[in-house]
Amino acid sequence: MRRPLARSLTALAAAALISPLLAGCGSDEPAGLVIYSGRNEKLVGSLIDKLEESLDTRVEVRYGGSAELSAQLLEEGDATEAGLFLSQDAGALGALSKEGRLAPLPQTALEKVEPAYRGAAGDWVGLSGRVRVIAYHPDKVATPPDSVHEVVKPEWKGKIGYAPTNASFQSFVTGMRVLEGDDATRTWLKGLKANGKPYDNNLAVMDAVDSGEVSLGLVNHYYWYERVAEKGEDELDVRIHYLAKSDPGGLVNVAGVGMLKGADPEQSAYARKAVDFLLSAESQRYFADKTKEYPLAAGVTSDVKDLPPFESLTKPEIDLGELDSLKGTLAMLQDVGMV
Structure with missing residues (x-):
């Protein structure tokens, strides 16, 4: 046993x-x-x-x-x-x-x-x-962003939810560090912190988008499909959007x-x-x-x-083994005041 x-x-x-x-x-x-x-x-x-x-x-x-x-x-x-x-x-x-x-x-x-x-x-x-996606409220967002770089623009201030202590979010940040460097990633994180609302986990982010508390959320794809299986798509006011080719926000881990x-x-x-x-x-x-x-x-x-289909995903090209530098990511998140 x-x-x-x-x-x-x-x-x-x-x-x-x-x-x-x-x-x-x-x-x-x-x-x-x-x-x-x-x-x-x-x-x-x-x-x-x-x-x-x-x-x-x-x-x-x-x-x-x-x-x-x-x-x-x-x-x-x-x-x-x-x-x-x-x-x-x-x-x-x-x-x-x-x-x-x-x-x-x-x-x-x-x-x-x-x-x-x-x-x-x-x-x-x-x-x-699993792939990173943007969750959005269709009544509040006509056209979801095609890049995570867009969510730090002024028009999204107070409208984006994220889960900074979540392991998948931290892996995504590590991926951005590998793809775009530490300076660019730190700048992006500061913009996200200024624009966004932190939540404890991805499910809380999904619920916040569904309720209209925020317009967008950074999550993994399967959380939405689990919600659909649980409640039915017609009962949800949240949808997900797959990001444009090679965008770091579309990381497949x-x-x-x-x-x-x-x-x-x-x-x-x-x-x-x-x-x-x-x-x-x-x-x-x-x-x-x-x-x-x-x-x-x-x-x-x-x-x-x-x-x-998995083969249709326009994911960034990255050696997933390089996502091992979690300590550096945690230090960066602490430095910008996210964790």
């Missing part, structure tokens, strides 16, 4: 201390695979249950923020008990790759995903994709997976099987249907109504 090792990372040191106790309670059966998951349990818990059945071994999971877990894995080094890292974004995987903490993935797994959505060193692979270097042979074998399972049609359909994200494995497409 699967047991979370720790529900959150509010106290990583404490979690590290109690991990041995957790490994010895509840079942005499040792875990075949230990996963550190930056994906929320509500999103992937049932998928991990299916993974456990597929592996026919007990799976233990520690849930937390992807950046926090990545830092923890770097600290643990070869002493980590984890065999697999499931990340919410590519940056956390890129950070581990650069420090040599990920093991090479089988070529058969890598070849299932386009090169743009897997690690250049062949040690992590994307599982699902991925959730992905990597195997940890230094795991014992048995756990490494389970980790390889887990990667294959997560790239299987069953798992890819789960991401498409449950989370409304884009499946990334070849041969699997989304059936979500009105979702643009």
Whole structure:
């Protein structure tokens, strides 16, 4: 039976201390695979249950923020008990790759995903994709902006919502830093802060646009499709707009997976099987249907109504592994007074 090792990372040191106790309670059966998951349990818990059945071994999971877990894995080094890292974004995987903490993935797994959505060193692979979009209230906005650079213009003052503490927003800011440099990004952030209203998360931004509290919002695409599935499009006063070609606001980031270097042979074998399972049609359909994200494995497409085909997205060209400089992004957000 699967047991979370720790529900959150509010106290990583404490979690590290109690991990041995957790490994010895509840079942005499040792875990075949230990996963550190930056994906929320509500999103992937049932998928991990299916993974456990597929592996026919007990799976233990520690849930937390992807950046926090990545830092923890770097600290643990070869002493980590984890065999697999499931990340919410590519940056956390890129950070581990650069420090040599990920093991090479089988070529058969890598070849299932386009090169743009897997690690250049062949040690992590994307599982699902999400694109940044602009949410807008159609009664308040006749023509949504085609670039995030437009939302810092005077006409949008007080009309734009964003979630500065959200990991996806921070990854987008990191992407802008990679694409346009720190000076341009800092200037843009100052303009957004002057024009915008901060919210706790993307759902709060969506609700603010829906209610007319703000006219625009910076979010990931799937939040709108989840709202549509929940309430119906006719019940919503919010729509989304995909940005123009190469605009940094249209970043496509991925959730992905990597195997940890230094795991014992048995756990490494389970980790390889887990990667294959997560790239299987069953798992890819789960991401498409449950989370409304884009499946990334070849041969699997989304059936979500009105979702643009993945190949049609006019996304900026960026090495997703370069989204690892989160510390610099957090420092910049603090410097401009956003967090």
